[in-house]
Amino acid sequence: MPKTKKVGPTRGLGVRYGSTVRKRYIKVITELRKPHRCSQCGFVRVKRVSVGIWKCRKCAYTFAGGAYTPTTKLGVVARRAAKGAVAEETAKPVATTDSTVDVEAVAEEETTD
Numbered sequence: 786m787p788k789t790k791k792v793g794p795t796r797g798l799g800v801r802y803g804s805t806v807r808k809r810y811i812k813v814i815t816e817l818r819k820p821h822r823c824s825q826c827g828f829v830r831v832k833r834v835s836v837g838i839w840k841c842r843k844c845a846y847t848f849a850g851g852a853y854t855p856t857t858k859l860g861v862v863a864r865r866a867a868k869g870a871v872a873e874e875t876a877k878p879v880a881t882t883d884s885t886v887d888v889e890a891v892a893e894e895e896t897t898d
């Protein structure tokens with residue numbers, strides 16, 4: 786049987802939106818649809834409830850994350866920066882500006898991509 790019927794997440798889109806956008810859509814949608822690991826119980830049962838809202842079907846742990854993935858690179862960086870800021874505050878009163886510069890650089894990379 787010849788492979789004439791196109792299958793995949795973009796089969797409903799046809800030739801619309803261009804190949805670059807469709808490729809990007811496939812990448813995002815496959816990431817969105819596959820079950821993700823729960824940071825609370827460790828089971829791979831996290832599904833997206835709505836944009837940026839994720840829920841674990843095992844322990845009912847609901848949390849805010851990225852629009853298409855439970856965790857984003859930017860979110861991890863932001864969390865690390867927030868933790869680092871708290872640690873720096875308690876450790877020494879004069880905080881260096883190094884961490885904030887790093888966050889801004891990464892944020893720019895994320896938006897331009």
Ligand SMILES: [Zn+2]
Nearest residue numbers: 823826841844
């Ligand atoms: Zn869980």
